[in-house]
Amino acid sequence: MGVTTAGRTAAWVGVLLATAASAPAQGMFRGGPAHTGVYAAKAPRELHGVKWRFATGGAVLSSPVVERGTLYFGSGDGNVYAVDAMTGVQRWMSRTRGAVDSTPAVDQDLVFVLSFDGTLYALEAATGKHRWTFATEGERRFEARGLHGLAPKNQTFFDAWDMYLSSPVAAQGAVYFGSGDGNVYAVEETSGALRWKFTTGGVVHASPAYDAGTIYVGSWDSYLYALDAASGREKWRFKTGEDPLMHNQVGFQSSPAVARGIVYVGCRDAHLYAVDAATGKQRWSLPTQGSWVVASPAVAPGKVIFGTSDSKLLFALDPETGKPVYQQPDNSYLFSSPAVAGDTIVVGKMNGALVALDLESGKRLWEYQTDASKQNAGWLLKADRSHNDAMTFRAGDYGTGAGVERLFSLGAVASSPLVAGGVVYFGSTDGFLYALY
């Protein structure tokens, strides 16, 4: 009432600039502790080519982060990598005993990253040597009886779509992360000593966001939690949808983004929620036509941006009202979280492509297709590169490893892009980390 769009945008710019100025660290998932997904650098408005690509031995679901010219990321081959951002030459790799499908956080010259071996690693940023490790109670993927309607209905199936591990966030001398054991942990940055743990009712593979002394994180138990960062005490919990029949429309993979006192988060119950950061009361929600919101939203001035799974839509919503500013249809499932860099959005696609769009209009600027997508598409993609579900999820293997593996064979870009120095960095399930300019 009485506040113009331009005025709101200006206010947002002010908030974001102030946030950027006070941000203690950029080297973590979604560009900082609040996970806004907004990067200071500008993304290329046209694609010039591949600057380099770096080969690992496994799918790269992890998202790269950058600190002092070095990229850090994990791979399904069990390694954590440090790579020169300019040249793509490896600086070091550090072995874990499980897939590193989480995004590292870099703070105080340490790299914190979670592995599917159930261990949080603190590595020296310069060398990759272990400084300390912290063992959780063990990793697992979300699982349920008759999951996604798979038969037999009394069989317990693991969810192959539960592909990401929680990415740690470092703030106030602590490292915060979730685990498949159902806990949210806070450990000391310097020693790995447990500060506190908070037990939820389900797998926690979303990544906690930190803002003003509070940790926000969703669990597969259908709740979004706000926890006191110092003590782990629950401040509030926000209930989302449940699906007792198929367990399909429940739980959080999306990680919250916090801006201007509002927590924005996607949910597998097919909604994007805006929740008051102080009270946990819903401000608004947007239904997404039955499609999961796995991606974490980016919060840019005047727009909340995120993609959906089956409906393949990229939304830009008004942060105050939740009303769509625009929604762009795409031809692929969008699991990757969008990055906003300057006047450009970049986001990965499960058909093995990465697309850049104009922030203001949502119009497509350019698209890059991985070699794996070109070479392995077969009939998994239609002629227009949209998904051929009949070939991808044959014999009803939706949600099982086989269907997801076929998607991965396309060089799916489930990793969330990083934009730095005019270059877009992202991982692919073809095993490469790409640098596009």
Added chain:
Amino acid sequence: MQPRLCAGAALSVLLAAGPARAQGAAVPGGRFEGIARIPGAPAVLVLDLDREPKGGWIASITAPGYGAKGLPLTAVTEAGGELSASFALFGGATLRVHSSGSGLVGTLEAAGQTAPLELARAGAAQVDRPPRNAALAAGFCGQWSAQFEVGAFKLHAELSLRNEEGSTSSGEMKVPEMGGSAMKLEGIAQDGETVRFKAVGGQPIEYEGRLSPRGDSIDGRLYVASLDTAVRFERAARPAGGN
């Protein structure tokens, strides 16, 4: 006479050139990326080849999608313009390549099968050198044996550790129930009374253990895939000379 002489000379030139073509150009160093066209499962491979200052090659291979990053190439030989090498993937594989001008072409052989291999040049070599094996305190050197259990499986292991010239070490580990052949140790490291290493050449095995005060056992944990179990190595024999 004259024409016959010319024909003979030309034939000589051709004969001389023939073997030269068969031998082909020397295999260049560098990074090469491409595909082994395994029927139904084309495999992307990244090959890094670098010439050692003292001659010979050092090389590693990465296979995205097969969990293999920087696997060392062994038995690297070059003859007649063809380079062949072995590596521990696809159940044990051998590649044979020669220069194609813009890259390398050849074959990948594994399990009695052969697949065409085409690799394009992709910059300078980035060989993953095997982690250096650190010299060990004398107390770790020698022959060790252990009996242990992984679930319902009763296994035993034979371990050999020794120091080498140049402040390095080497070793092998053999678990007969897991294939039988001796696996080379990589990344041997000592931190006080603790030793760590990785056995490669089959299912990778990692071990971390602590030498007992009497020096007659190493107590630690052995990691295979997602499993880990307590393993106590008992000293079987010290090396001659105590080193």
